[in-house]
Amino acid sequence: MAEQLARGSGIRKTWEECARMKAQFGEDAVCDFTLGNPIAPPPPGWSSALREAVAEDAPGAHRYMDNAGHGEVRRRVASYVQADSGIAVPASNVLMSCGAAGGLNVVLKALLDPGDEVITLAPFFPEYPFYVDNHGGRLCVVETGDDFQPDPQRLAAAITSRTKVVLVNSPNNPTGAVYPAAAVGAIAEVLAEAEARLGHPIYLVADDIYRRIVYDGATVPWALALYPNTIIVNSFSKDLNVAGERIGYVVVSPRAEQAQAILDACAMTTRILGFVNAPSLAQRVVSRCLEASTEMAEYRANRDVLCEAFARAGFRVQKPQGAFYLFPKCPGSHELACCADLRGRGIFVVPGSAFGRAGHFRVAYSVPHQTCLRAAAILSRLA
Amino acid sequence: MAEQLARGSGIRKTWEECARMKAQFGEDAVCDFTLGNPIAPPPPGWSSALREAVAEDAPGAHRYMDNAGHGEVRRRVASYVQADSGIAVPASNVLMSCGAAGGLNVVLKALLDPGDEVITLAPFFPEYPFYVDNHGGRLCVVETGDDFQPDPQRLAAAITSRTKVVLVNSPNNPTGAVYPAAAVGAIAEVLAEAEARLGHPIYLVADDIYRRIVYDGATVPWALALYPNTIIVNSFSKDLNVAGERIGYVVVSPRAEQAQAILDACAMTTRILGFVNAPSLAQRVVSRCLEASTEMAEYRANRDVLCEAFARAGFRVQKPQGAFYLFPKCPGSHELACCADLRGRGIFVVPGSAFGRAGHFRVAYSVPHQTCLRAAAILSRLA
Numbered sequence: 001m002a003e004q005l006a007r008g009s010g011i012r013k014t015w016e017e018c019a020r021m022k023a024q025f026g027e028d029a030v031c032d033f034t035l036g037n038p039i040a041p042p043p044p045g046w047s048s049a050l051r052e053a054v055a056e057d058a059p060g061a062h063r064y065m066d067n068a069g070h071g072e073v074r075r076r077v078a079s080y081v082q083a084d085s086g087i088a089v090p091a092s093n094v095l096m097s098c099g100a101a102g103g104l105n106v107v108l109k110a111l112l113d114p115g116d117e118v119i120t121l122a123p124f125f126p127e128y129p130f131y132v133d134n135h136g137g138r139l140c141v142v143e144t145g146d147d148f149q150p151d152p153q154r155l156a157a158a159i160t161s162r163t164k165v166v167l168v169n170s171p172n173n174p175t176g177a178v179y180p181a182a183a184v185g186a187i188a189e190v191l192a193e194a195e196a197r198l199g200h201p202i203y204l205v206a207d208d209i210y211r212r213i214v215y216d217g218a219t220v221p222w223a224l225a226l227y228p229n230t231i232i233v234n235s236f237s238k239d240l241n242v243a244g245e246r247i248g249y250v251v252v253s254p255r256a257e258q259a260q261a262i263l264d265a266c267a268m269t270t271r272i273l274g275f276v277n278a279p280s281l282a283q284r285v286v287s288r289c290l291e292a293s294t295e296m297a298e299y300r301a302n303r304d305v306l307c308e309a310f311a312r313a314g315f316r317v318q319k320p321q322g323a324f325y326l327f328p329k330c331p332g333s334h335e336l337a338c339c340a341d342l343r344g345r346g347i348f349v350v351p352g353s354a355f356g357r358a359g360h361f362r363v364a365y366s367v368p369h370q371t372c373l374r375a376a377a378i379l380s381r382l383a
Numbered sequence: 384m385a386e387q388l389a390r391g392s393g394i395r396k397t398w399e400e401c402a403r404m405k406a407q408f409g410e411d412a413v414c415d416f417t418l419g420n421p422i423a424p425p426p427p428g429w430s431s432a433l434r435e436a437v438a439e440d441a442p443g444a445h446r447y448m449d450n451a452g453h454g455e456v457r458r459r460v461a462s463y464v465q466a467d468s469g470i471a472v473p474a475s476n477v478l479m480s481c482g483a484a485g486g487l488n489v490v491l492k493a494l495l496d497p498g499d500e501v502i503t504l505a506p507f508f509p510e511y512p513f514y515v516d517n518h519g520g521r522l523c524v525v526e527t528g529d530d531f532q533p534d535p536q537r538l539a540a541a542i543t544s545r546t547k548v549v550l551v552n553s554p555n556n557p558t559g560a561v562y563p564a565a566a567v568g569a570i571a572e573v574l575a576e577a578e579a580r581l582g583h584p585i586y587l588v589a590d591d592i593y594r595r596i597v598y599d600g601a602t603v604p605w606a607l608a609l610y611p612n613t614i615i616v617n618s619f620s621k622d623l624n625v626a627g628e629r630i631g632y633v634v635v636s637p638r639a640e641q642a643q644a645i646l647d648a649c650a651m652t653t654r655i656l657g658f659v660n661a662p663s664l665a666q667r668v669v670s671r672c673l674e675a676s677t678e679m680a681e682y683r684a685n686r687d688v689l690c691e692a693f694a695r696a697g698f699r700v701q702k703p704q705g706a707f708y709l710f711p712k713c714p715g716s717h718e719l720a721c722c723a724d725l726r727g728r729g730i731f732v733v734p735g736s737a738f739g740r741a742g743h744f745r746v747a748y749s750v751p752h753q754t755c756l757r758a759a760a761i762l763s764r765l766a
Contacts, residue, residue: 001493001648004655037447047440054437057430062625064420098481098629101657109517110384130655134492242445244663246481265384272387272513274484279662280627 004130011035011126011350014339018348031347031375036173036324036364038241038294045292046240046285053284061284067267067277069096069249073287077249080290081232085222093254095266096278098246100209100235101127105273107205107231107250108165109135110265116164121150122356123327125173125207138162141356148177148318148327152186159194165203166191170220171210174355174362175327176303176320178214181221188227201229201257208234209248210323212293215300218321228255231262236286238323239293247282299324302365302372309376310363313383326363327352335359345378387513394418394509394733397722401731414730414758419556419707419747421624421677428675429623429668436667444667450650450660452479452632456670460632463673464615468605476637478649479661481629483592483618484510488656490588490614490633491548492518493648499547504533505739506710508556508590521545524739531560531701531710535569542577548586549574553603554593557738557745558710559686559703561597564604571610584612584640591617592631593706595676598683601704611638614645619669621707622676630665682707685748685755692759693746696766709746710735718742728761 015034022030053061068074075091082089097103108118114136120128122141132139142158145151155166166187170179179187191202206223211234214220223230235248250266252259270277277283303319306326310317315328330338335351339361342349352360365372398417405413436444451457458474465472480486491501497519503511505524515522525541528534538549549570553562562570574585589606594617597603606613618631633649635642653660660666686702689709693700698711713721718734722744725732735743748755 001651002644005647005651035447039443039446041442042445046445050437054433059424060422062425062429062627063422064418064626098658098662101654101659103657105657127655131657134656242663243447244445244660246659246662261385264388268384268388271484272510273517273656274486274488274514275481275658276484276629277627279481279629279665280625281664282662 011354014348014350017343028374029346031371031378033347033349033363033365033367033375036366037243038238038324038366039368040241040294040298042241043292043294045289046242049285049288049292052288053281062280065277065280067270068094068263069278070280070283070287073283076287076290081224081251085224087222087224088254089224089251090254093252093259093263095250095252095263095270096283097233097248097250097270098275098278099237099243099248100207100233101131102246102275102278103233103235103248103250104131104205104207105134106266106269106275107233108132108137109269109273110262111164111203112137113164115162117160117162118165118167119155119158119163120167121155123148123172123174123352123360124356125169126354128167137164144177148172148175150179150183150187152190155187156190156194159190159198159202161198163194163202165205167205167207168223169207169209171213171320171322173210173323174325174350174352175318176323176325177318178218178220178321181226184221184223184226188223191227191229195229203256204230206230206232208232209238212239213296213299213324214322215296215303216321220322224251224253228253229257231256240286240289241294242282245279245282247278247286298369299366301369302367305369305372305376306363306365309379313379324364324366326365327355327360328363329360335361345382347375347378394737397731397733400726411757412729414754414761416730416732416746416748416750416758419749420626421621421707421749422751423624423677423681425624426675426677428672429625432668432671432675435671436664445663448660448663450653451477451646452661453663453666453670456666459670459673461634464607464634468607470605470607471637472607472634473637476635476642476646478633478635478646478653479666480616480631480633480653481658481661482620482626482631483590483616484514485629485658485661486616486618486631486633487514487588487590488517489649489652489658490616491515491520492652492656493645494547494586495520496547498545500543500545501548501550502538502541502546503550504538506531506555506557506735506743507739508552509737511550520547527560531555531558533562533566533570535573538570539573539577542573542585544581546577546585548588550588550590551606552590552592554596554703554705556593556706557708557733557735558701559706559708560701561601561603561704564609567604567606567609571606574610574612578612586639587613589613589615591615592621595622596679596682596707597705598679598686599704603705607634607636611636612640614639623669623672624677625665628662628665630661630669681752682749684752685750688752688755688759689746689748692762696762707747707749709748710738710743711746712743718744728765730758730761
């Protein structure tokens with residue numbers, strides 16, 4: 001674990017230096033774009049649902065329930081997913097999880113035998129390597145293009161007889177890229193071909209945590225509708241700004257091979273990993289506000305200000321259609337020098353190598369709009 | 384995982400058959416002693432603390448915090464443990480966890496290198512083998528005596544150069560045995576001697592989840608006070624009857640070797656296992672009702688009725704001083720035959736081999752008193 005602690009130190013060091021600067025020179029001395037921690041309060045739907053759930057004080061409300069969650073909560077989530085995706089989802093195919101991080105660990109432990117391979121697309125969320133390693137898997141990284149879109153040929157080339165899972169994240173952390181239906185369809189085609197050739201299922205695990213954080217009318221296709229062996233992992237952390245409450249869900253496609261065995265295994269891994277069940281009260285609250293979502297106007301304004309400011313300052317930046325991250329390219333210089341230069345000007349970002357792509361950096365813009373305006377002013381002097 | 388699912392089927396099968404009987408013949412047709420799921424509502428202290436925490440609606444209350452938990456919550460837990468144990472505990476040595484199950488997984492992943500050995504005392508909580516296996520450890524089982532008390536000589540004989548952890552649980556699930564200070568002191572002596580001989584620390588991990596469920600004035604010593612390399616894992620599940628809310632804590636003794644490195648590792652394993660942090664709201668609630676506890680009178684009455692009834696019916700039964708379990712010995716016959724015989728009479732219990740000791744069975748008496756009276760009537764006919 002000491003080795004892993006050392007490995008994980010890139011983001012932490014940036015964040016710690018940023019915290020020191022804030023402590024020394026005040027909050028306004030730096031523009032902190034290091035962490036994707038939404039700052040807005042939960043939407044009103046959450047607050048009223050919370051008050052209702054507490055007032056109701058149903059008998060047994062705080063007791064153990066099935067490892068997969070409260071039956072009524074699973075029914076409501078299933079209905080919601082069914083209505084949104086157009087795919088029939090029985091309540092028994094939903095498992096409530098401790099956020100997406102909990103859901104991904106539960107699913108990977110359920111699926112992986114030692115040495116099984118998990119393919120993910122770079123740039124990727126830096127926790128994925130840990131999640132795969134936790135359960136004896138081997139992470140195989142496939143590059144996306146300059147536009148951060150999946151490359152079906154590279155994906156096909158990376159599949160081996162040990163490939164058990166392909167883990168995708170759209171809208172993507174750290175790039176904000178959204179994979180359109182055609183891109184997910186192309187992945188599905190590659191996987192279906194490989195399955196037929198290899199004679200065993202390859203599960204597409206879709207980390208949908210940013211599904212509802214999209215701009216400019218972008219829509220996020222449901223992998224459920226495009227590929228039978230799909231498992232969805234989702235969370236309310238970003239929709240409802242309740243990342244600290246640890247609540248999300250897993251949906252195993254009813255069309256997946258061995259769907260029931262996977263659901264049984266997920267209930268068991270929920271138990272033996274020590275989650276036991278997603279927090280009871282949070283389950284009951286989210287089930288009452290499945291349609292609620294955080295306000296997107298400020299995120300959009302932040303994105304627009306920062307995209308323009310970085311572009312004018314000479315950075316190549318892909319305008320993201322989702323999530324709340326930019327992933328600009330460093331112009332010429334090495335990424336660490338580039339990030340150090342920005343840091344010297346008070347702009348704290350995370351080097352791209354933490355996400356599996358050097359030469360870039362991540363800008364998490366789930367911050368007050370004022371911070372983006374200050375950064376834009378600094379960048380305009382740089383231009 | 385399919386193999387592990389099959390392994391874990393003993394308790395589940397009993398519970399499922401019991402559920403079928405209830406569905407078919409009504410709740411009163413069977414006496415369900417299969418699961419340790421407290422049925423009482425949370426004490427009033429929890430309910431008022433919950434309403435307060437919700438009404439307060441502090442800014443950022445639902446956001447991510449440090450992986451170890453809210454600073455103020457950790458300070459309150461540290462003060463509570465310090466006052467109760469007499470050992471100085473800084474807030475930085477407390478980490479909030481998703482119950483004891485989450486805490487144990489976090490601690491074991493933080494401590495274990497592949498192949499490290501974890502000693503536990505039989506009979507033991509049947510999830511321990513999974514928790515150890517999850518993180519590449521090897522479980523070594525040491526028998527207790529007929530009185531279910533630790534045997535220092537057997538413990539000493541089981542220690543090898545790979546022993547990293549000794550995991551104890553007092554009051555014990557499934558026996559209800561409480562280890563007095565002298566017993567924990569004797570364990571401490573064995574471990575200190577082994578540490579000196581082997582030249583590396585052996586951590587005593589104390590699963591204290593039933594610490595406050597005790598009878599007849601029994602007191603549970605704090606291992607913190609008796610052995611430097613101690614890590615406490617605790618939960619509010621049983622004290623407050625909120626097992627579904629997944630809230631507990633870990634205390635790393637400030638006197639432990641590499642205490643800071645262990646705390647850093649536990650924060651990291653909390654993160655990478657997908658807990659990220661203990662549920663935020665539950666943290667804030669328990670920190671306001673650390674002194675609250677469930678009512679013991681009904682548990683005590685249940686214990687007394689069942690102890691007498693099983694003893695009269697010819698079972699040897701050790702009167703437990705804590706928790707809410709009896710672990711009677713089957714008279715003569717094989718445990719499965721014995722459990723099947725009881726089941727035939729409507730009394731559902733779990734075979735002892737699930738807990739690492741055959742020839743016994745566990746009776747979980749966190750049930751309505753009426754259920755115990757019905758069982759006593761059935762047992763009196765058997766006598």
